[in-house]
Amino acid sequence: MSPDGTLLITGKEAAELLNIEDCMNAVESAFMLKAEGRVPPTGILGMPTHGGGFHIKAGLLELDRKYFAAKVNANFFDNAKRFGLPRIQGIIVLCDAENGYPLAVMDSIEITILRTGAATGVAARYLSRPDASVMTICGCGNQGKISFKAVSKVRPIRKVYACDIDTAASERFAQEFSDQSEVEVVSTVDLSQAIKASDICITCTPSRQGFLGTEDVSAGTFIAAVGADSEEKQELNPSLVAASKLVVDNLDQCAKIGELHHALEQKLMTLGDVHAELGEVIAGLKTARTSNEEIIIFDSTGTGIQDDLTFPGDRNFCTTSEFE
DSSP: OOTTSOEEEOHHHHHHHOOHHHHHHHHHHHHHHHHTTOSOOOEEEEEEETTEEEEEEEEEEESSSEEEEEEEEEEOTTHHHHHSOOSEEEEEEEEETTTOOEEEEEEOHHHHHHHHHHHHHHHHHHHSOTTOOEEEEEOOSHHHHHHHHHHHHHSOOOEEEEEOSSHHHHHHHHHHHHHHSSSEEEEOSOHHHHHHTOSEEEEOOOOEEEEEOGGGOOTTOEEEEOSOOSTTOEEEOHHHHHHSEEEESOHHHHHHHSHHHHHHHTTSOOGGGOOEEHHHHHTTSSOOOOOTTOOEEEEOOOOGGGGOOBOOTTOOOBOOOOOO
């Protein structure tokens, strides 16, 4: 704690305070509040620079009192090999929205990882088939790991295909989760065949080109597309997005930086073709899955409201979702 009473929370402390179940509950509540019009619109600002970029996401949320949160994150893809640093780094500042007092300054890495996976888990709860038991994780880093844990909380997962452009990463993933759980986890280089055999697919990569198309996906699949959170990023072919039932975390934001952005750019969709925001589904304002044959995509870009923290009286802090 700083001399003036502002909490200073390191990444290690955040990891000790947070758990995926609490974060999923917070994600669900935050999305529902937004759908019900009980929080103001969020804000985002992106600043590209050589080798990476910065973005700021901000939001207001009223719980026991009004809070303002702003996250400043940097994303530099080559950090590990160039500087030995994490690709994503940043801080979250939490303030009292009644008087502006800074309540906490937090390392954002662990919070970002958990909150993104939490949103994926909540989306899977509402949009995947209840009997979904086979999953593909495409991108076996931190986000792939937390997505595995989150989805496993809401669906009876028995088998997971792990796929990564770095085969050593997918092999480590398979070994780690085979040792930790009773789920069969298999490393594979054949992404298309893995997805065809899966009920759920999570893509969490930094790809700049769509690698998943309509020919790769079986009827009834739920896809959580997590990687696209800037105009340049893309994991799904726009034809797949246009052919599926699309649920977004934030319509305006996905139209600018998500998978939706690419489908709109190619004039394969209009905003009116988007089925719902996730919060509308949670609040019962729009339908969730209506048949076992639907292919449903969750376009997850991360919003400012998801950076607000739940601060109950015992200070057991928890946030909601986003990739970076």
